[in-house]
Amino acid sequence: MTEQAGPRDAVIVEDVVVRFDDQVALDGVSMTVPTGSIVGIIGPSGAGKTTLIRLLTGVLSPTSGTLSVLGEEPRRFRRETREGIGYMPQSFTLYPDLTVRENVDFVASLFGMLFFRRRRRTREVLQLLDLWDVRRRRAGKLSGGMQRRLELAGALVHDPALLFLDEPTAGLDPLLRTRVWDELRRLRQAGRTLLVTTQHINESEECDLVAMIVEGRLIALAAPDALRRQAMGGDLIELETKERFDGMALAGAPEILRVRQDGPRQLTLTVEDAGTATPGVVAAIETRGGSVETVRELHPSFDDVFAALVANDRKTRAARADEATTDSQSAPAAAA
Amino acid sequence: MRGLVTMVQRLLAIVGKELIEVIRRPGALVSLVFGPFIIMALFGAGYGGFRRPLETVVVVPPGSSIPTDAASYQKLAGTGLHIAAVVQDAATAEAGLAAGTTDVIVITPADPAASFKAGQQSVIEVVVDTIDPIRADYANYLASNLSSAVNQAIITRAVEEGQGIALADGQTAAAKIPPEVVAAPTKASLRNAAPTEPRVLAYYGPAVLALILQHLAITLIALALVRERTSGVIELFRVAPIKAGEVIVGKVLAYLLIGGLIAALTITLLIVGFGIPLLGDPVSLAAAIALLLLASLGIGLVVAVISDSERQAVQLSLLLLLASVFFSGFVVAISEFAEPIRILAYALPVTHGIRLIQDIMLRGSTTQLWEYGALMLIAGVTLTAAWLGLRRGMARA
Numbered sequence: 001m002t003e004q005a006g007p008r009d010a011v012i013v014e015d016v017v018v019r020f021d022d023q024v025a026l027d028g029v030s031m032t033v034p035t036g037s038i039v040g041i042i043g044p045s046g047a048g049k050t051t052l053i054r055l056l057t058g059v060l061s062p063t064s065g066t067l068s069v070l071g072e073e074p075r076r077f078r079r080e081t082r083e084g085i086g087y088m089p090q091s092f093t094l095y096p097d098l099t100v101r102e103n104v105d106f107v108a109s110l111f112g113m114l115f116f117r118r119r120r121r122t123r124e125v126l127q128l129l130d131l132w133d134v135r136r137r138r139a140g141k142l143s144g145g146m147q148r149r150l151e152l153a154g155a156l157v158h159d160p161a162l163l164f165l166d167e168p169t170a171g172l173d174p175l176l177r178t179r180v181w182d183e184l185r186r187l188r189q190a191g192r193t194l195l196v197t198t199q200h201i202n203e204s205e206e207c208d209l210v211a212m213i214v215e216g217r218l219i220a221l222a223a224p225d226a227l228r229r230q231a232m233g234g235d236l237i238e239l240e241t242k243e244r245f246d247g248m249a250l251a252g253a254p255e256i257l258r259v260r261q262d263g264p265r266q267l268t269l270t271v272e273d274a275g276t277a278t279p280g281v282v283a284a285i286e287t288r289g290g291s292v293e294t295v296r297e298l299h300p301s302f303d304d305v306f307a308a309l310v311a312n313d314r315k316t317r318a319a320r321a322d323e324a325t326t327d328s329q330s331a332p333a334a335a336a
Numbered sequence: 337m338r339g340l341v342t343m344v345q346r347l348l349a350i351v352g353k354e355l356i357e358v359i360r361r362p363g364a365l366v367s368l369v370f371g372p373f374i375i376m377a378l379f380g381a382g383y384g385g386f387r388r389p390l391e392t393v394v395v396v397p398p399g400s401s402i403p404t405d406a407a408s409y410q411k412l413a414g415t416g417l418h419i420a421a422v423v424q425d426a427a428t429a430e431a432g433l434a435a436g437t438t439d440v441i442v443i444t445p446a447d448p449a450a451s452f453k454a455g456q457q458s459v460i461e462v463v464v465d466t467i468d469p470i471r472a473d474y475a476n477y478l479a480s481n482l483s484s485a486v487n488q489a490i491i492t493r494a495v496e497e498g499q500g501i502a503l504a505d506g507q508t509a510a511a512k513i514p515p516e517v518v519a520a521p522t523k524a525s526l527r528n529a530a531p532t533e534p535r536v537l538a539y540y541g542p543a544v545l546a547l548i549l550q551h552l553a554i555t556l557i558a559l560a561l562v563r564e565r566t567s568g569v570i571e572l573f574r575v576a577p578i579k580a581g582e583v584i585v586g587k588v589l590a591y592l593l594i595g596g597l598i599a600a601l602t603i604t605l606l607i608v609g610f611g612i613p614l615l616g617d618p619v620s621l622a623a624a625i626a627l628l629l630l631a632s633l634g635i636g637l638v639v640a641v642i643s644d645s646e647r648q649a650v651q652l653s654l655l656l657l658l659a660s661v662f663f664s665g666f667v668v669a670i671s672e673f674a675e676p677i678r679i680l681a682y683a684l685p686v687t688h689g690i691r692l693i694q695d696i697m698l699r700g701s702t703t704q705l706w707e708y709g710a711l712m713l714i715a716g717v718t719l720t721a722a723w724l725g726l727r728r729g730m731a732r733a
Binding site for chain 1: 339341342345346348349352353356357360361567568569571572573574575576577578731
């Protein structure tokens, strides 16, 4: 594979709203996806992840807002542009009466791959996804996990520049999930752009950027570490002192944003940047008569990050709603 | 150039995929290949095209002067009625009618000769018990024939008696004309200008073939497309660089191949197995069948586009089959329908298919060349409608 030229941002989404009758599926979503990156789209079931993917593939139209994918509006993709897009839908949509190999070959034909390249790539993706040994088995006779792999093979076979994968690892065992992510990273290294939805929130760690969607709203879009900082208000440092130490003594110490006392000798500190702040934190404790026995940066799981971001978002929205209520009540009083 | 190559490749991919899917479904394969054979074989073996003679009981009132032997009546009745018995008691005969063992009761007048000599008309009463209007008409027709035959017999006998009297009086000239000629001065002689003798199987075989081909084409392509729409494969088509027109052309080519193969096998059976002649040019026959299939596939695609489920597609296909049986001229002549209904008949590919295949096989050619045009028109309209519908369906979401 060769590095592919293209626009700096493979995907640009601006203030997109999608409504189905009176239900809002996406509410003012804006984001950009840099070319050559893996963007994970996470969120609870029904949050709008699949709707976003279907918008970007041109299957759906937005109610309002603008979209640009590989420099084109998805509903008006040129044929050549479509040939550069791979799509793995959430549910199994291939042909149960065709064999594994026939299905992949069929998809490759649709995407314009000529015979010899098609044959080689079919073999490659089937071997990659552990489906080569069952290449003569009909798709309808495969297990659920194998069917997901077959769908993934269909999305990968024509070596697209931009891949939309709707829950590619659903139903796969951990070993195969790892292999799939290895392949996705390899594609990224080769300059491909990947948008991946997942319900395995910890897979966000594998992405360059993570878009978090809740109830149709994009509540966060950042690199995994930045997202963790955003959720927790900074980096977390977990430390244990040799003797009992009162965390309140650290109030006002530079670089320390928050202190949580977890035990007589255990503290969790929130700092701007764990890498640079740790020596200063140790010094601050020693200055105040303490002595640090162990110190390490705490990496909360992405489940925790996700929960914290959702909670923060709810708090922010509730506060805004309260403000709006207060404003609307105070306005008539001021007028009077 | 590459665009053309990839387009051809996409079409071939769809054709190949459709063929594989059909072959991989053993049930579908059996019904596709053997179904028409079995239907045709059963039709050929089981349908003679001749009506069973109606079981008839003649009631001759007691003391009547007319014959009481069944053979006399059988001679008059011809082959349409089987005179099972001659009885004196009408109640006995009516019991048989009620029980279903008798189809027709013929109650003769007590003394028709005396009535004739007295210048009075006698009535032959014919009793049937049926709710089938066609059967009732047939019985009425046979009764009229019987009445004519009896009348002819009476006139013949009267002429014989008259000529006997004339001869006795020495008027030999009056006896020159045979009594049978006096009773029936004319008789019809039918000459059929068609190049083949009408045979029920030869006539209906091509019609059954046309009906089977239309039904298979509609059902198969409709189910194939509806399945793709309901299973979500259409979402792949929406994203892939394939157009609605390519999907349609690929499917049509695949099912033209399958339909053509089935047609070839079935025609071979008709010719070799049932001795139905193929007097016309095989190329003309192939063209007629190809157009019949194309128009039927167009209708099948329209069915698929407007159906939300496989069940609905099957229901619509069966409704079309039913309409085809009634309105295509298969059972009832199209000329017997009112004008607006004839338009419906001509909108069905099978109507034209039956006529063309029958003409080419049994007459050697057709004078109804417009039927080719009609098939092309149906194909053009339905394929365009299906293309527009599928294009809208692939774009809409």
